[in-house]
Amino acid sequence: MVDIFAALHNSEERQITFAVFQLEGAARSWWNVIRTKWEREQTPRTWVNFVREFNAKYFLPLIQEKKEDEFIRFRQGTQSVAEYESQFTRLAKFAPELIMTEQRRVRRFIQGLNVEIQKDLAVTQINTFSDVVDKALRAENARLQVRNFQVRKRGFFGGSSTQGDKSTPPKFGRGAGRGRVPGTARGTPPRGGQKGRGQQRSASQGSSATVSRGPCGFCGKPNHTEDNCWRKEKKCLRCGSTEHQIASCPVQP
Structure with missing residues (x-):
């Protein structure tokens, strides 16, 4: 909803009207109580006041703390950089004080990346959040290409070794292919006169x-x-x- 408001450049009055239109059941009853309260206390109908009232009802401090802890512990793990960035952005709104500046947002993003990508970014100049995301994607792609090359290389040399083994005829023990007369030692003719x-x-x-x-x-x-x-x-x-x-x-x- 906030993204829609930003795209349409709606006034705060229209933002509240649109948000209230989405409420149903118990949430609509809650808004009727808040609207009466605002009229009695002459509270300005601003979007900031609406969000404060809404969070006090449906986004309790305990839940907010859990979301903030989830953002602090969040790491890339098995996710791709693109998946990690999407989840990072989603959780960041629950801990705005941790990413108040662009530098803090960039530092927090790098801390959650896998160690090998952090090493690649350590020698680069990064100024903005979009810059760190772009460089992380490039580092991930480069590492993927190197890994695929090594896999193909191992497969190539492994296949050649197998073919070389097949070209070598097997041996079946000592003296294979050589016949000798039973009952005599190798290279020794049978004793004369005795069979x-x-x-x-x-x-x-x-x-x-x-x-x-x-x-x-x-x-x-x-x-x-x-x-x-x-x-x-x-x-x-x-x-x-x-x-x-x-x-x-x-x-x-």
Whole structure:
């Protein structure tokens, strides 16, 4: 309502008439009592007198003190600078003595800003309230751009690292891809004249011992089938002979 009065340049008499027109119910009854009182005491019908009477009824000192404390404790927090300025202006009217001058208003506004923005404003020349709001908005925007650049930079290098890891083939233990004859040490040929159990079985079954087949349907062991299973054919499990069993095998392990 005050903003409307300022825009229309209304007289104080018209301001009071317009304000009273908005009152309803108990508020209208309250005004009828005040109007009678003014007529009896010959109180001037000014806007200042109306606001004083209105605040005495509907804006008690306790409520005003709470609003003033809220303004003193008010900080930017997670709000943007624009949101902080709007709330600051709304609460400032409840503590006019704290912002009586432009310098005090500017100082109070800066005190409520986040610390990082306060640091940016510490090295700038500020004369008016509009000036401090503009510089705070610019500082916030600059910090936001730096933060977005750092996020994009981390994402770029993080993606490159991932691609580099994918281009490196995995390794599966020592000696991966190298085959050797079972039962022998690395780089050591088998002893002459003696065939190990694994070598004899591989030769008789016609395949390399490193190739996995089976399991056998008779004994359940791998690397052979039921058709050439030594256990099924009752052969020696060490040398493959049908003349004796492994317990009496003359071939030394």
